[in-house]
Amino acid sequence: MTDKKPNVDFHSEHHTELLTINMGPSHPATHGTVKFLVDLDGEIISRIDVEVGYLHRGFEKECEAQTWTGVFPYTDRLDYTASVLNNVGYALAVEKLIGIEAPERCQYIRVIMSEMARMSGHYTCLAAGALELGAMTAFLYFVEARELLWDLIEEVCGARLTHNYVRIGGLTADLPAGFGDRVATVFAKNRELWDEFAKLLLKNRIFVDRMRDVGGISATDAKAWGYSGPCMRAAGVAYDIRKTNPYLVYDRLDFEIPVGTTGDNYDRFMVRMYELQQSMSIIEQCLVKMPEGPINHNDPQWRQSSKDDIFTDMESMIFHFKNEINGVPVPAGEVYFPVEGANGELGFYLVSDGSGHPVKCRVRPPCFQLTSSVKYLIEGSMLADLIPTFDMINLIGGECDR
Amino acid sequence: MDTAAILETGAKLAFVIGINLGFFAPVLAWVERKQSAVMQDRIGANRADIFGFTVIGLFHSLADALKLIFKEDFVPRGADVTMHRLAPMIALIPALMGMAVIPFGGTYEIGGHAVNLVVADLDMGLLFVFAIASVATYGVVIGAWASNNNWSMLGGLRAAAQMFSYEVTMGLTIIGLLMYYQSLSLVEIVAKQESFWNWGIIYQWPAFILFLACAIAENKRVPFDIPEAESEIVAGYFTEYSGMKFIMFWTAEFIEVVTISALCVVLFFGGHHCAFISDAGLVALFGGGDLGNILAMLFGVAVFLVKVCVLIFIQMIIRWTLPRFRYDQVMMLGWKMILPLSLVWILFVGVAILTGLMPTPA
Amino acid sequence: MAITIKKIERGPKLTLWERSFVPEILRGMWITSRHFFHNMKTLTQEFALGGGRSKRSIMTLYYPEERPVTPVAYRGRPVLVRGANGLEKCVACGLCEAACPPHCISIVGAERDNGDRYPTTYTLDGAKCIFCGRCEEVCPKEAIVMSDDWAELCTYDRGEMLYDKERLLRPEASLARRLAFLRNNAFSKARYQ
Numbered sequence: 004m005t006d007k008k009p010n011v012d013f014h015s016e017h018h019t020e021l022l023t024i025n026m027g028p029s030h031p032a033t034h035g036t037v038k039f040l041v042d043l044d045g046e047i048i049s050r051i052d053v054e055v056g057y058l059h060r061g062f063e064k065e066c067e068a069q070t071w072t073g074v075f076p077y078t079d080r081l082d083y084t085a086s087v088l089n090n091v092g093y094a095l096a097v098e099k100l101i102g103i104e105a106p107e108r109c110q111y112i113r114v115i116m117s118e119m120a121r122m123s124g125h126y127t128c129l130a131a132g133a134l135e136l137g138a139m140t141a142f143l144y145f146v147e148a149r150e151l152l153w154d155l156i157e158e159v160c161g162a163r164l165t166h167n168y169v170r171i172g173g174l175t176a177d178l179p180a181g182f183g184d185r186v187a188t189v190f191a192k193n194r195e196l197w198d199e200f201a202k203l204l205l206k207n208r209i210f211v212d213r214m215r216d217v218g219g220i221s222a223t224d225a226k227a228w229g230y231s232g233p234c235m236r237a238a239g240v241a242y243d244i245r246k247t248n249p250y251l252v253y254d255r256l257d258f259e260i261p262v263g264t265t266g267d268n269y270d271r272f273m274v275r276m277y278e279l280q281q282s283m284s285i286i287e288q289c290l291v292k293m294p295e296g297p298i299n300h301n302d303p304q305w306r307q308s309s310k311d312d313i314f315t316d317m318e319s320m321i322f323h324f325k326n327e328i329n330g331v332p333v334p335a336g337e338v339y340f341p342v343e344g345a346n347g348e349l350g351f352y353l354v355s356d357g358s359g360h361p362v363k364c365r366v367r368p369p370c371f372q373l374t375s376s377v378k379y380l381i382e383g384s385m386l387a388d389l390i391p392t393f394d395m396i397n398l399i400g401g402e403c404d405r
Numbered sequence: 406m407d408t409a410a411i412l413e414t415g416a417k418l419a420f421v422i423g424i425n426l427g428f429f430a431p432v433l434a435w436v437e438r439k440q441s442a443v444m445q446d447r448i449g450a451n452r453a454d455i456f457g458f459t460v461i462g463l464f465h466s467l468a469d470a471l472k473l474i475f476k477e478d479f480v481p482r483g484a485d486v487t488m489h490r491l492a493p494m495i496a497l498i499p500a501l502m503g504m505a506v507i508p509f510g511g512t513y514e515i516g517g518h519a520v521n522l523v524v525a526d527l528d529m530g531l532l533f534v535f536a537i538a539s540v541a542t543y544g545v546v547i548g549a550w551a552s553n554n555n556w557s558m559l560g561g562l563r564a565a566a567q568m569f570s571y572e573v574t575m576g577l578t579i580i581g582l583l584m585y586y587q588s589l590s591l592v593e594i595v596a597k598q599e600s601f602w603n604w605g606i607i608y609q610w611p612a613f614i615l616f617l618a619c620a621i622a623e624n625k626r627v628p629f630d631i632p633e634a635e636s637e638i639v640a641g642y643f644t645e646y647s648g649m650k651f652i653m654f655w656t657a658e659f660i661e662v663v664t665i666s667a668l669c670v671v672l673f674f675g676g677h678h679c680a681f682i683s684d685a686g687l688v689a690l691f692g693g694g695d696l697g698n699i700l701a702m703l704f705g706v707a708v709f710l711v712k713v714c715v716l717i718f719i720q721m722i723i724r725w726t727l728p729r730f731r732y733d734q735v736m737m738l739g740w741k742m743i744l745p746l747s748l749v750w751i752l753f754v755g756v757a758i759l760t761g762l763m764p765t766p767a
Numbered sequence: 768m769a770i771t772i773k774k775i776e777r778g779p780k781l782t783l784w785e786r787s788f789v790p791e792i793l794r795g796m797w798i799t800s801r802h803f804f805h806n807m808k809t810l811t812q813e814f815a816l817g818g819g820r821s822k823r824s825i826m827t828l829y830y831p832e833e834r835p836v837t838p839v840a841y842r843g844r845p846v847l848v849r850g851a852n853g854l855e856k857c858v859a860c861g862l863c864e865a866a867c868p869p870h871c872i873s874i875v876g877a878e879r880d881n882g883d884r885y886p887t888t889y890t891l892d893g894a895k896c897i898f899c900g901r902c903e904e905v906c907p908k909e910a911i912v913m914s915d916d917w918a919e920l921c922t923y924d925r926g927e928m929l930y931d932k933e934r935l936l937r938p939e940a941s942l943a944r945r946l947a948f949l950r951n952n953a954f955s956k957a958r959y960q
Contacts, residue, residue, distance in 0.1 A: 024555050043559075046732050069868065076868045076899040137627050137729030140799050143445035147826050161842040161913070167899050175904065176840060176953040199802075203726065203795045208788045209628055210728050215777075237775075246770045259773040273775045281773075299959045310954035313907050320907060327905045328865050386559075387631070387731040443810070444803045447827045614789065726799045727792060 021049055028057040032135055032390050035400020037374070039389070046385045053377050058400035066364035070330030071097055072171060072307075074364060079165040081366060082402040085124030085345040087116040087160070090169035093364075095250060096340035096351035097171050100333055103300055109173050110251045111293040116168060117251075117342075118282040118289075119156055123149055124345030124397075125233075125275045125282075132272065132394040133204060136213055141203045148196040151189045158182065171331055172306035173299030183290045190283050197279060205276075211269065218380045218392030219267035228379075229372035232347025233274045234396060238266030244343040255292070258285050271395040305331055330359015339367075346370045346397050368402040409518065417524045421504050424710075425660055431466035433659040436717065438462065441725045469652075476648040481553055484645065488551035493646065493653035496544025499537045500660040506530035507667045508592050510677045510705040511684055513698040522677075522702065523592055530591035531583070534668065535576055538623060541657065542568045545625075545632065548654070549642035560641025563732055564632035568623055570739040575619035577747040581754040582609045582616075582672060585765055595676035599683055603766040605673035611750055613673045615743050620665040621720065622739065624658060628727040629735055666716035667709075674712050677705035837915050839948040842900045844916040845891060847935040848909060848942060855936055857910035859886040863902035871895035872902060891935060893920060893928040903949070912945050 026032070026039040036057035042050040062081065066074045078089040091113050098104065105113070130145035153163040158179050160166040168175055204210045220230075225238035235242050243260045245253040261277035263270030300306050303322050312319035335357040341350040347369030354363035373396045381389050439462060442449030453464040480489045507530075510522030527533055542565060549561020582605055586594045598604050606613055622629040633641035643654050670676060679687065684701075691700035730738065757763035806825050812818040820833075828835060837843070850856045859876025871892040878884055902911050914937065922928060939946070952958070 022555060022559075024559075070866075073866060073868055073901065076897060076901065079899075133728065137630065138727060139441070140445050140725050140802075141728075143447070147446055150826065158838040158840060161840045161900060162898065165897070165899070167901075173958070175900070176948075177958055179838070179840065179952070199798050202798055204728070207728070207791045207795060208786060209730055209734075209792075212734050213728065213731055241770055241772050243770070257771075259771045261773045261775060263775045264777070269777065270775055273777075277773055277775070297957065297959055301959070306959075307904065309956040309959045310907075310909070310949065311956045312959075323905070323907060324860075324862065327862050385731060385733065440803065443806045443825070444799045446802060446806060446825045448825060448829070722796050722800055722803075723792075726795045 026389075032393065034131060034394070035398055035403070037393075037398060037400065037403075041386065041389070043386060046387070048381055048384060048386055048389065051378050051381055051389070053374060055371075055374055055398075055400075055403050058404040060401075060405070062366065062405040063364055066361050068360070070327070070359050071333055071361060072326070072331060074361065075170065076165070076167050079167050080401050081368070081405065082124065082344060082346065082349070082399045083164060084127040084399060085120035086164065086166040087113075087120035087156075087168055088124075088342065088344045088349060090166065091117050091251075092340065092342040092344065092349050093351050094169045094171055095342060096338055096353050097331075097333060099340050100336055100338040100353055100355055101171070101305055101331075102334075103172060103302065103305055105173055105300055106297050107252070108177075108294055108296040109298040109300075111289045112174060112178060112298065113169060114251050114253065114256070115178075115286050115289045115293075116156070116159065116166070118285045119152060120166070121345050122279055122282045123152055123156070124399075125279050126152070128345075128394070128397040129200070129272065129275055129279075132391060133200075135390045135394050136210065138204060138210070141200050144196045144200050144203075148193045151192055155182075155185060155189055158185070170299075170306060172302070173297075177298050186286065186290060190287070193283065194280075197276070201276065205273075213387075213391055214269040214272060214395075215267060216265070217268050217384065217388045218395065219265045219270075220376070220380060221266065224376075224379075225266060228376040230347065230376070231372070232344065232369050233278065234266070234271055234373055235347065236260060237263035237270035237274045239264055244341055244348055248341065250340075250342060252289075256285055256288050258288075268391045268395045326359070332357065332359055333361075337363075341367070344369050344402075346373070346399065346402070349402075366402075366405055368405065370396065370398045370403045374398045374403055413520065414524065417522065421509070421524055422501065425501060425504060425663060426656070429663045430656045430659050431470070432463070433662060433717065434466045434469065434655075435463050436721060437724075438465065440718070440721050444722070444725055473648050473652050478648040478650065481645045484553040485551040488547050489645075490650070492544050492548030492551060493650040493657070494544070495547060496541055497653045497657040497660070499540040499544075500657040500664065502537045503534050503661075503664045504667065506533050506591055507664070507671055508595050508676060509667070509709045510702055511596070513688075513702045515695055515698050515702070520702070521592065522706065526592050527590065529589045531579065531589050531594075534591075534664070535572065538661075538664075539568075539572055541661070542572075544654075544657070545642050548646070552642075552645035554645050556640075557642050557644045560632045560644070564625060564642055566732075567625070567629060567632065567735055567739075570736060571619045571622040571629075574739050574743045574747065575616065575623060577744060577751070578612050578615040578619055579672070581612050581747070581750045584751070584754050584758060585609060585763065587765060591671050595671055595678070597766040598675040599678055600766070601675070601680040604675045604680075608763050609673065609754075612747075613669070615747055615750070616672075617665075617669065617720075619739075619743060620668070621723065622735065624661045624665060626658070626662070626720070627724045628729045630729055631732050631735060662717060662720055663713065666713045666720065669716050670709065670712040674716075677709040679704070679708050831918075834918065837917065839944055840952075841915055841917070842898050842903075842913040844893065844898070844914055844920060845896065845902055845911050845935070846914045846916070846937045846942070847889065847911055847932065848946075849936045849938045851939065855885065855889075855910065855932065856908050856939075857886050857889065857906075858884040858908055859889075860884075860907065862905040862907065863911055866901045866905040867896075868899060868901065869895045869897055886932060889932040889935065891930045893930050894925060904954075909946065909949070912942055912949065914942065914945065 021042040021044050024041045024043055026041060028036040028038050038054040040052040041048055062077055065077055074093060075090055078093045079086040081089045126145045126149040130142045134142035156166065157163050160168040220238050222239040225235050225240060239262060241260060241262045246260060258281045261274045263274055303319060308319040308323055313323050333355045335355050337354045339350055339352045341348045349369055350367030352365040353361060356362050377393060377396060380392055438449040449462055450465045451459055451462040453468040455464055480486050505524045506527050508523035512519055512521045545564045546561050549557045583589060585608060586597055588594055625632050643651060646654060687701045688697045691697040754763065758765055809822045809824040812822040848856045859874050861874055864872045864874050873890045874886045875888045876884055877887045900913050903913050
């Protein structure tokens with residue numbers, strides 16, 4: 004934070020006023036419809052009010068009207084830059100409530116797709132950060148990398164952005180044949196583009212001046228605000244749910260977590276850059292270690308049966324109808340399950356009453372806490388500092404407003 | 406002035422204005438799109454066609470012009486109507502006027518008559534360019550203020566501060582070069598660059614870097630485009646402009662790109678001179694006499710245009726590669742880095758010329 | 768487990784190389800110019816010298832002359848399958864209607880003389896469909912699948928986006944690729960324990 008506090012005596016002496024500007028919900032720099040009411044003293048922000056909620060679509064209310072499986076398309080649209088992570092979080096929460104575990108191959112594939120989603124989310128954040136700073140070529144290099152990654156995701160999930168891939172107890176489909184080779188080709192090109200992006204920006208004095216010592220936060224303050232994810236790690240706290248509370252097969256994989264020192268925008272940027280590299284390494288490890296086998300749980304009560312069974316076996320047909328019309332009979336209880344989302348701790352708090360519809364499906368969005376601290380980070384800095392800080396916080400409107 | 410002189414000046418004026426408004430402005434819009442596209446691994450706009458001929462997207466400039474002519478020309482409520490309408494013209498006209506003193510060729514004997522390829526051969530040509538460029542600041546600030554919009558006002562304030570500071574600095578960066586050439590007249594500076602080893606870039610390359618930085622800042626292009634920083638203040642000083650007025654602002658920016666390139670070519674890269682061929686040698690190469698002079702003239706103009714295009718290419722690369730500065734960093738760069746460096750360079754050039762380290766061209 | 772940390776290395780101050788703007792700027796310009804000249808070379812090879820599509824190094828496709836080939840798992844517009852006897856395979860069970868998140872399907876079912884159920888009207892509102900694939904997932908009869916139709920779904924008239932049964936029906940042979948994917952990968956017995 005710069006120490007350019009506005010001088011109140013100056014204003015009353017010279018009969019000047021602060022300029023109130025509305026960086027409204029539709030503005031090139033406010034990702035995902037956020038409103039900033041900014042009081043400007045020249046170029047210095049003397050007061051800022053952050054208003055979220057312009058993208059509220061009633062996720063929780065919608066989920067109460069759906070079956071447990073029907074919620075999956077809705078979870079896609081939470082953090083829409085990294086859809087599979089939301090699917091995985093919700094599926095793991097429901098599975099914990101039921102008390103089942105998906106087969107091993109399914110867990111590996113969930114890790115692979117989660118990491119691809121994480122890469123997609125980080126590519127979007129970093130590319131948007133470069134674009135907001137004016138480096139449009141760097142933006143397009145990472146968009147190219149993201150497009151190639153989405154080609155891979157499209158082969159597996161069926162869509163590029165709203166993946167809808169995970170189900171309770173399993174997945175919708177297995178990896179296609181020859182996936183490993185295509186991953187290798189795409190990752191070679193992605194690593195090339197990563198290098199070029201890094202060379203274009205990371206040591207460039209213009210970029211460094213914009214990002215260094217801007218929007219910094221100390222580790223204690225970050226913990227007090229409830230930070231998690233890349234912003235927390237940039238502040239110096241080595242907290243990653245994949246390491247502290249491992250789920251799926253993360254405890255069998257070897258990866259580092261990048262940790263910063265000052266928590267400023269440069270550290271957040273670097274943490275995300277290094278996490279891209281680590282995700283690629285995780286995916287490559289999984290592709291090697293993954294066993295063959297089924298991808299769906301064996302108890303037909305909790306997951307959809309195979310179509311062969313539905314076509315031929317009466318019990319499977321009955322289970323199928325009951326599960327789709329009434330919903331999977333998740334036992335009564337409540338559960339909270341956090342996963343490491345692209346922005347931080349993405350948690351699902353589910354309440355069930357034993358019927359096939361959720362009673363409550365609350366999402367703990369990681370960027371809500373991050374956004375609430377923007378006021379603290381920005382007041383006293385210049386208007387032009389708001390842009391990179393807000394970019395690196397990476398508020399995703401769908402997630403924050405649900 | 407006799408009719409021949411009037412006709413000659415008229416022809417030169419027509420050429421300068423024609424090639425600026427008719428060739429460079431639309432083609433620069435195309436170059437900006439296409440060059441940035443190819444740099445970014447994509448194709449630019451290539452669909453505008455006339456009877457099926459797309460000509461790699463050149464018609465998009467024409468399509469843009471037609472579209473913007475037909476757009477509603479509004480003045481926002483509460484805005485100062487006269488000033489709002491006047492501002493784009495104040496921004497555009499100085500940009501065009503700056504080309505008047507830039508020589509796009511040398512002096513040729515055609516029909517017993519010395520034809521000097523510059524619209525106005527002023528003794529203080531360089532000062533004229535700087536003075537006229539300063540007037541363009543008014544266009545921006547008036548346009549910003551007259552829009553009755555907080556965003557425009559922010560853009561206008563930033564533009565005023567930036568353009569004003571970089572004019573001062575730009576003047577100082579050139580002084581070393583002027584000491585080297587011992588003249589303010591652009592025609593004389595070009596004439597002295599006949600030999601390749603007298604080109605400005607050889608001995609004055611620091612001044613080139615500083616001058617290019619200041620000129621890009623003056624022109625409000627990335628990395629100095631804070632007055633119109635799209636991601637921060639929407640569109641800055643031309644938020645409330647649409648239609649022809651918007652085109653005028655854009656054309657002013659592109660014409661200034663050309664002016665800066667032309668200035669750099671004239672000051673540092675030898676103007677119309679082809680390296681290692683003298684003027685007389687060129688005329689002799691084309692056969693001497695009237696025809697030889699005419700051909701040498703056309704060749705000189707072509708060389709000049711090619712060099713201007715290369716400089717434009719370099720400016721486009723700079724524009725599409727770099728992120729933009731913050732407002733206080735722009736000010737710090739101008740006053741605390743470029744200004745002292747240019748003063749140090751002036752001192753160095755002075756000492757070097759006196760001690761004979763830097764031989765001045767004859 | 769031990770957490771292996773990668774510290775972001777940054778010195779307290781910038782190095783001299785970083786502090787002077789020009790070297791890094793020149794390096795950045797070199798990278799983008801390299802992209803420019805490489806792409807210009809391949810574009811010339813592709814078009815002026817007739818090298819063809821294999822020479823292309825830019826990412827863009829010349830749509831609509833060239834269309835992307837979507838993978839077999841791609842979820843395009845839902846279509847109804849017309850079976851071998853020329854009739855729709857749909858038995859109007861209503862599972863797709865129940866499973867559809869935006870409720871874009873509405874079915875009115877009836878029975879034929881031979882006892883087979885069939886939908887008298889099957890309407891799918893293309894404007895509401897989110898292409899999630901739940902209808903295909905729950906169908907017990909392989910009667911509705913996601914096709915590879917994703918382009919040119921736009922119309923000038925909103926009413927045209929309300930697809931009725933006749934516009935949704937497609938012969939089974941034309942959907943062989945998707946049906947094979949569903950049988951061998953997505954819903955095959957091997958995927959289930």
